[in-house]
Amino acid sequence: MFIYLHEISNMNQIIEIERMEKAAYTLKAISNGTRLCVISLLSQKEEMNVSQLGEELNCEQSLLSHHLTDMRAKGILNCRRDGKNCYYSLKNKQMIQIIDCIRTCNCV
Amino acid sequence: MFIYLHEISNMNQIIEIERMEKAAYTLKAISNGTRLCVISLLSQKEEMNVSQLGEELNCEQSLLSHHLTDMRAKGILNCRRDGKNCYYSLKNKQMIQIIDCIRTCNCV
DNA sequence: CAAATATATGAACATTTATTCATATTTAAA
DNA sequence: TTTAAATATGAATAAATGTTCATATATTTG
Numbered sequence: 001m002f003i004y005l006h007e008i009s010n011m012n013q014i015i016e017i018e019r020m021e022k023a024a025y026t027l028k029a030i031s032n033g034t035r036l037c038v039i040s041l042l043s044q045k046e047e048m049n050v051s052q053l054g055e056e057l058n059c060e061q062s063l064l065s066h067h068l069t070d071m072r073a074k075g076i077l078n079c080r081r082d083g084k085n086c087y088y089s090l091k092n093k094q095m096i097q098i099i100d101c102i103r104t105c106n107c108v
Numbered sequence: 109m110f111i112y113l114h115e116i117s118n119m120n121q122i123i124e125i126e127r128m129e130k131a132a133y134t135l136k137a138i139s140n141g142t143r144l145c146v147i148s149l150l151s152q153k154e155e156m157n158v159s160q161l162g163e164e165l166n167c168e169q170s171l172l173s174h175h176l177t178d179m180r181a182k183g184i185l186n187c188r189r190d191g192k193n194c195y196y197s198l199k200n201k202q203m204i205q206i207i208d209c210i211r212t213c214n215c216v
Numbered sequence: 217c218a219a220a221t222a223t224a225t226g227a228a229c230a231t232t233t234a235t236t237c238a239t240a241t242t243t244a245a246a
Numbered sequence: 247t248t249t250a251a252a253t254a255t256g257a258a259t260a261a262a263t264g265t266t267c268a269t270a271t272a273t274t275t276g
Contacts, residue, residue: 017165020148021141023210031136032264033129040128050223057125063265065224070263084222084273101209102131140234158253171235173254178233192243192252 029074034059035067036099039076042089043096049085137182142167143175144207147184150197151204157193 030036037057041048048056054064068088071077078091090096138144145165149156156164162172176196179185186199198204 016148017141017145020144024139024141024144027135027139027144027210028263031132031139033125033132034264036128036132036135037125040124051221060266061223062225062267066264069224081223081272086223097209098206101205102135136233142234159251168236169253170237170255174234177254189242189253194253 029076039095040099047087047089049087137184148207155195155197157195
């Protein structure tokens, strides 16, 4: 089955959709209270290990680990092992902007 | 059952968690390719009716309607009826910032 | 090496979100 | 005043996310 380009009403629009899909993928990965708190904490503290995060967030070990593992898999966090501990940090400092944006945005 | 304030390790943290939960609520409501496209379009065009949005987004009528209704219910969009048409617009212009933020953020 | 600590993993289940389909509602126009 | 157009709604289902629990892995320490 063939698709002719002229049948596509607006090529730019299609590319925009693709970008928005990609953005949605990242947004989904942070659209959760616990995850946003992790990002917020890491925007202040550069690096924290899982136990530290767990204490601050009052989040059960396994659940937090799942969140962290997933955020890491989706390119939001970095992880570095030091002995028994794993230190997480923001992969992309820009992510803080989203938190700031949410903070200043009067919708929140 | 009583809760004593001194048992709460960090009151600010708790408030932060609450804020992040609220932020997550809004973020969830926009963390979808189609929804982000709606916001993006409305950041350029002020107002669009459902048919116009449907054409641009190549999205089935009922599905789009569900998205719009939900975004409206969650305080993201406004809706105004004019004859047979319903015109949607951004309730909060600030929402554009999130789109911009996503655009410039190199994570996307 | 055995025990303890920190963290990860996988499976099962619960909850949310997305999608489809059929039908209802509203308004305009023939 | 029936018909068509634009949009909404609800129920059913599918797919994605969140949560829990039991257990695994890695590392350190006695």
